[in-house]
Amino acid sequence: MDKDTQAVIDLLNHALTESELSQAAFAHALGTSASRFSTYRSGKTKPTAQFVVRAGRLAHALHQASEYRIMTAPATAMAVREASDEDWAWRMLIQGRDHLRLLLSRRDGSEAAWEAAPGTTGQAGFDALLAVLTAHEFEAADEEPPEWSLIAALPEPWVPDHPFLDYDEIIGQTPAYLAQANIFVPARDLVTA
Structure with a gap:
């Protein structure tokens, strides 16, 4: 050799x-x-x-x-997949998104960890939401989104059940960047305390 x-x-x-x-x-x-x-x-x-x-x-x-000790896209997808219930899966997804924000704010190259394509979460809706949130965060930081995060819209609308909002309220409160991907989640559910 x-x-x-x-x-x-x-x-x-x-x-x-x-x-x-x-x-x-x-x-x-x-x-x-x-x-x-x-x-x-x-x-x-x-x-x-x-x-x-x-x-x-x-x-x-x-x-x-x-x-x-920051989550990456593969770690986030795994945490969602291994979550004991849907509520915990949401928490893991939002925590991963928040970790991405932290890495993007560092501007030290560590955000490249999110270029790593994740495995599946086990649910097409969560897979798409992880991709769209990732692309959105990179774009908000004026960075090029990872290739894996640039996906086509889901073929059917994904409207997860909500504990107190009805269907029309969910649709009306969904940010445009999610609605374009056929994902319907109220903006308030994406906010962390």
Whole structure:
């Protein structure tokens, strides 16, 4: 194996270790498959220079977020998926969004941790809401949203049950950026204390 290929393998192995994710989770975060990432790590296939640089940058940001004890998109999706009930799932989603806001305000590059594509929450509505909230927060901070967060509108309206608002009130109180994605959640439910 030539020295340059070995250097690429070493960089990818270091990125994987620094990310603190499994190979499959890190590959998904990078937008590739675990099998493809494995071929990069073995030297059988050569990744682009952009991919190697992105892997290093993303791994470093994920590591920083972990040190700050800040949720990332993959951690948020996992917390929602593992929530014991829907109320807790909402709390985890909003906490993740608030952590993203914190990282975006730091302006130290750690917000790149949210470029990592999350796995599924187990519910299409929550998956879409996580994506739309992420894109909205990046845009509000004048930053380019991660590619994974730029989604098409849901094919059917998602209107989660509300404890005291009726359907028309939910629709009327939904921010436009959510309504455009066919997601209907009152703005007040997105506010944290």
